[in-house]
């Protein structure tokens with residue numbers, strides 16, 4: 001990839017912001033991401049893996065499953081530059097079990113509070129789901145205490161669903177707290193995000209949908225996540241949204257996702273990164289969109305699976321609206337959250353209207 005001309009603005013004048021983007025590194029694979037094009041409409045390119053992901057088809061993406069508290073500010077910057085306008089952070093476990101209610105309460109307060117602020121400092125709208133995850137449901141004393149505080153958090157600003165709910169090992173306690181939380185979601189009129197188990201996935205997924213049906217939960221208000229080829233047909237046939245987590249170096253990579261969309265279309269299908277503290281890729285959604293574009297998937301289809309469907313289901317909460325990012329509050333890194341800033345000693349605060357930076361991120 002030799003010919004990489006100096007980025008210019010529409011009038012042919014060198015553009016320092018575009019030059020900055022030209023040096024952007026993908027935090028997952030360390031490929032150089034470059035926004036470039038012969039006219040005023042730059043394209044997102046993965047330069048070092050020439051030919052693999054040449055162009056994204058969308059202009060805006062939502063990553064509706066991202067554990068951002070585990071990610072860095074570089075991830076936020078890369079996501080914003082790649083066109084991610086909003087993320088949803090589902091409550092989940094932290095790699096080791098919490099043993100006290102207080103840890104849970106502080107965690108929920110963090111994903112509702114500070115993380116929302118932190119994302120905003122990088123131009124990304126942050127929403128979350130609250131819930132007791134299946135792994136920690138197996139600690140009954142903790143689970144009981146968490147159930148008591150959940151309603152308090154579920155009504156906070158930016159909460160778009162209850163989740164991640166579901167099964168891990170499919171134990172009796174997991175079943176008990178899944179059912180209690182389905183009832184709570186109905187009571188609070190919140191959508192549900194379901195985590196399907198990584199072991200015994202098909203049985204666990206079918207069982208989860210049976211339980212949701214038993215409780216009369218509307219499938220049109222529920223996302224079943226972490227699907228594979230062996231679960232997608234049942235999930236769609238029963239009327240649920242079917243989400244796919246695109247992990248690097250796994251079967252459900254963006255190649256397979258592209259084939260799934262070709263086969264099943266775009267209706268109720270959602271792409272997410274599920275990025276967290278494990279090996280994962282915060283840019284999985286824009287990269288998948290880029291691959292789909294290269295493989296000839298229609299732009300409307302790409303837009304649905306990487307943006308519109310997530311907005312449709314989580315927007316049912318009333319807490320997530322397109323206006324949140326189309327008419328955003330400007331970025332001002334001088335602002336504080338309970339006295340704390342994202343900046344460290346002597347750093348220059350970034351101050352800008354997000355609208356302007358979105359406009360020059362049109363991806364052809």
Ligand SMILES: [Zn+2]
Nearest residue numbers: 164195196226
């Ligand atoms: Zn999950």
Ligand SMILES: [Zn+2]
Nearest residue numbers: 090092164274
């Ligand atoms: Zn997750």
